[in-house]
Amino acid sequence: MxxxxxxxxxxxxxxxxxxxxxxxxxxEKLLRSSPEVKAVYILVxxxxxxSMQERVANMLKCKVFDRVREDCPNFHEKIKPINAExxxxxLAISAEDEEELLTRVNVVFHCAATVRFDEPLKHALQLNVMxxxxxxxxxxxxxxxxxxxxxxxxxxxxxxxxxxxxIYPPPAxxxxxxxxxxxxxxxxxxxxxxxxLGEWPNTYTYTKALSEYLIQQEKGNLNIAIIRPSxxxxxxxxxxxxWIDNFNGTSGIFIAAGKGILRTVIANxxxxxDMIPVDVAINLTLAAGWYTAVHRPKNLLVYxxxxxxxxxxxxxxxxxxxxxxxxxxxxxQAFRTPNAHMTSSYLINQYWITVSHKAPAILYDLYMRLTGxxxxxxxxxxxxxxxMTLLQYFSTQSWNWSSDNxxxxxxxxxxxxxxxx
Ligand SMILES: CCCCCCCCCCCCCCCCCC(=O)SCCNC(=O)CCNC(=O)[C@H](O)C(C)(C)COP(=O)(O)OP(=O)(O)OC[C@H]1O[C@@H](n2cnc3c(N)ncnc32)[C@H](O)[C@@H]1OP(=O)(O)O
Ligand SMILES: NC(=O)C1=CN([C@@H]2O[C@H](COP(=O)(O)OP(=O)(O)OC[C@H]3O[C@@H](n4cnc5c(N)ncnc54)[C@H](OP(=O)(O)O)[C@@H]3O)[C@@H](O)[C@H]2O)C=CC1
Numbered sequence: 364m365x366x367x368x369x370x371x372x373x374x375x376x377x378x379x380x381x382x383x384x385x386x387x388x389x390x391e392k393l394l395r396s397s398p399e400v401k402a403v404y405i406l407v408x409x410x411x412x413x414s415m416q417e418r419v420a421n422m423l424k425c426k427v428f429d430r431v432r433e434d435c436p437n438f439h440e441k442i443k444p445i446n447a448e449x450x451x452x453x454l455a456i457s458a459e460d461e462e463e464l465l466t467r468v469n470v471v472f473h474c475a476a477t478v479r480f481d482e483p484l485k486h487a488l489q490l491n492v493m494x495x496x497x498x499x500x501x502x503x504x505x506x507x508x509x510x511x512x513x514x515x516x517x518x519x520x521x522x523x524x525x526x527x528x529x530i531y532p533p534p535a536x537x538x539x540x541x542x543x544x545x546x547x548x549x550x551x552x553x554x555x556x557x558x559x560l561g562e563w564p565n566t567y568t569y570t571k572a573l574s575e576y577l578i579q580q581e582k583g584n585l586n587i588a589i590i591r592p593s594x595x596x597x598x599x600x601x602x603x604x605x606w607i608d609n610f611n612g613t614s615g616i617f618i619a620a621g622k623g624i625l626r627t628v629i630a631n632x633x634x635x636x637d638m639i640p641v642d643v644a645i646n647l648t649l650a651a652g653w654y655t656a657v658h659r660p661k662n663l664l665v666y667x668x669x670x671x672x673x674x675x676x677x678x679x680x681x682x683x684x685x686x687x688x689x690x691x692x693x694x695x696q697a698f699r700t701p702n703a704h705m706t707s708s709y710l711i712n713q714y715w716i717t718v719s720h721k722a723p724a725i726l727y728d729l730y731m732r733l734t735g736x737x738x739x740x741x742x743x744x745x746x747x748x749x750x751m752t753l754l755q756y757f758s759t760q761s762w763n764w765s766s767d768n769x770x771x772x773x774x775x776x777x778x779x780x781x782x783x784x
Contacts, residue, residue, distance in 0.1 A: 365777045367653040371397035374509075375467045379449065379498065380474030381405035382418060384609050385514065385595060387427050388645045389472060391602055394438045395431040396649075404464060406447035406454065406475070419444045430602035449475055449494030450486070454501065464501065470652050471502050471511045478611060480565035480753040484556045485544045491570035492537055496577055503583050509656035510586045512648060513578055517593040517637065517669050517764055518757065519571040522562040525763045528665040530589075533576035534561060534569055564756040579663060588655045592644040592668040593764070594757070599640035606641070613638065613681075616754065619747050621689040623699030624740075627715035628751060630705040630758035632679030635671040637762070644668050650772050666772065667764040678705060678758055698740070699723070707759065720744050 371393060380386040382405075393400055407415045423439050431438050445464070448455040456464070476491050495513065502511050520531050540559070544552055556566065563569040575589060596614065597607035607614055613636075619625035647668050655664070670676070682705045689701040706712050721744060728738030 366657075367650050367776070368396040370653045370657060371470075371649070372399035373401055374469040375402045375404070375507075376400060377404045377406070377464060377468045377471045378474065379406045379447075379472070380476065380514075382407055382422050383474060384607070384611070385592075385641060385645060386474045387422065387425060387608070388598065388602075388606075388641050389474065389648060390442070391427055391431050392642070392645050392649060394441060395434055395602070398435050398438075400441060402443050402467065403441050404443045404445055404468065406449070406456075407444050408446070408448045408455075415444050415446045425608070427602055427606055427608070449497065450489040452497070454494075454497050456501075461501070465505050467507070468505050469507055469509050470656060471498070471505075471508065472648065472652065473498055473511070473513045476514070476571070478567060480567050481749075482566050483549070483553060484559065484566045484569075485549060485552050487566040487570040488540055488544055488573070491567075492573045492577055493541060495574040496537075496581065499578065499581050499585070502585055508585065510588065510652050511582075512652045512655065513574070513587065513589045514648065515575050515589050515591045515665075516568065516571050517591040517667055517762070518568045519575055519591065521564065521568050521756075521762065523762075525765075526667065527765050528667050528768045530575050530579045530663070530665065531572070533573050534563055535559065535573070537573045537577045540573070565753065575665075582663060586655050586659055587663045588651045588660075589663065589665045590644070590648050590651055590668055591665060591764075592639050592647075593637035593670065594639065595641050595644050596638045597640065598642040601642040601646075612754075615747075615750055617685050618694075619743075620685055620703040621694045621697070621701055623697045623701045624720075624743060625703050625747060626719035627712050628682075628703060628705050628758070629707065629709070629712050629755050630678040630682070631707050631760070632677060632682075632705060633761075634678050634759060635675050635761040636678045636681045636758075637669050637671040637764070638676070638681075639668055639670055647769060647772065650776060654772055654775065664768050666768045667766045668769060669764040669766055671761070672764055672766050698727070716748070720748075 376393060378386060378389060381390050390403060390405065393403060407418055409415050410418060445456060445460045473495060475494065477487055502508055520526050560569050578587060578589065594612045596612065597605050610618065616625060616628060647666060651666055686701060686703060724740035724744045727740040731738045
């Protein structure tokens with residue numbers, strides 16, 4: 364057994380965002396590689412008419428837990444759900460639960476966030492920045508805390524071209540923004556959001572930049588590390604290859620291309636497609652937790668969890684791989700034969716949108732209406748266009764991330780690959 368998995372045995376861990384894409388992989392890996400972990404507390408909110416208990420029961424049925432279910436059939440007994448809402452004062456955790464966390468938790472992984480690019484600024488601030496502030500406040504009172512790991516994004520500082528593993532000055536003073544959104548009318552906040560964002564492309568990256576700064580300012584004596592993954596994609600190996608459960612980042616675009624719906628996309632062939640498989644990002648996160656707790660670095664360490672500097676892969680190559688994969692492995696019930704092209708020209712893209720997206724969608728919806736069924740293709744196309752408009756910023760540019768801390772961490776591991784510890 365490696366030092367990393369040995370470290371977590373006997374420890375009590377707290378995870379936020381455990382019901383999300385990365386959170387599920389984190390919970391699974393932790394329970395599978397460190398079966399003697401004492402307890403894994405997860406902060407969960409009731410949602411969509413489901414209680415916290417129902418949500419956790421449904422989550423544990425998810426395929427991603429099949430392997431740990433086989434290895435350790437009682438793994439669910441280690442999971443201790445806590446009712447919480449990160450946007451509420453004191454995270455809406457009951458006094459009894461809070462006391463339990465304060466006495467028991469050894470390591471915190473903070474994954475919860477809104478990752479929507481179009482999130483209203485007020486909500487993105489309340490969750491990504493104030494939520495982080497509240498969690499830090501709780502963590503500072505924890506009596507046995509050894510490490511606090513915050514998941515940020517490699518794009519938090521996307522207004523820079525070269526991104527070091529340091530915390531940059533924030534786009535604004537977080538406290539001033541908290542005060543502003545406190546008293547300003549929601550519609551006025553919406554109106555001034557572009558001005559506040561400045562060079563930042565969306566409220567997601569903006570609030571992630573703010574939360575990094577806030578952590579640096581308010582960390583006190585905590586042992587903290589920040590992980591900045593780039594575009595997190597499907598798993599490479601663990602718990603099995605190819606697992607993903609959302610349409611974020613590139614996955615929605617790939618599926619739309621595979622279904623033959625997406626025919627044109629704005630991207631720069633020569634720009635780096637900085638993707639990282641979710642299991643690699645989670646392995647780094649767990650290893651960083653171990654390193655932070657055991658080696659207690661003097662300063663807060665930032666890990667750029669990126670691939671472009673080590674093994675660059677370009678959007679042009681990505682497009683070819685995606686198309687050839689779908690040609691070899693066609694998806695069920697495709698709308699048309701997959702045939703997507705990339706262009707960096709706005710006009711050419713608009714032309715193909717009209718000819719290859721809108722015209723077939725109108726004809727298809729007409730056919731649906733005539734046969735007494737509900738039209739749906741134009742709705743899908745409009746959603747796709749909205750998503751492509753928001754993602755374009757990332758598919759047309761390259762960034763250089765330094766990854767010295769990631770390399771340093773890798774040098775401490777048993778193997779030079781990212782295989783299970
Ligand atoms: C030839 C190949 C070409 C290759 C080149 C491609 C280039 C692409 C470049 C991509 C770069 C990505 C960079 C990302 C960088 C940031 C990474 C991070 O830090 S952090 C993480 C990054 N964060 C992000 O990536 C967030 C980005 N996404 C967003 O912000 C929002 O999704 C939105 C604003 C784009 C759309 O909002 P809205 O219109 O409100 O729509 P909702 O989302 O609410 O979904 C509604 C429903 O539709 C469903 N569905 C969705 N897609 C598909 C699909 N393809 N099919 C079927 N269904 C789909 C969806 O499941 C849902 O179903 P249900 O639950 O209702 O049942
Ligand atoms: N996916 C990616 O490409 C990348 C992600 N990241 C970062 O990784 C982290 C995880 O992302 P990912 O797993 O993709 O995101 P998901 O959207 O899949 O998960 C978000 C998690 O946050 C929880 N959450 C949201 N709002 C609240 C709230 N008000 N109170 C409590 N919990 C809440 C969600 O819970 P619920 O189920 O209740 O909604 C969910 O568990 C984020 O910090 C993100 O910024 C960084 C780089 C890339």
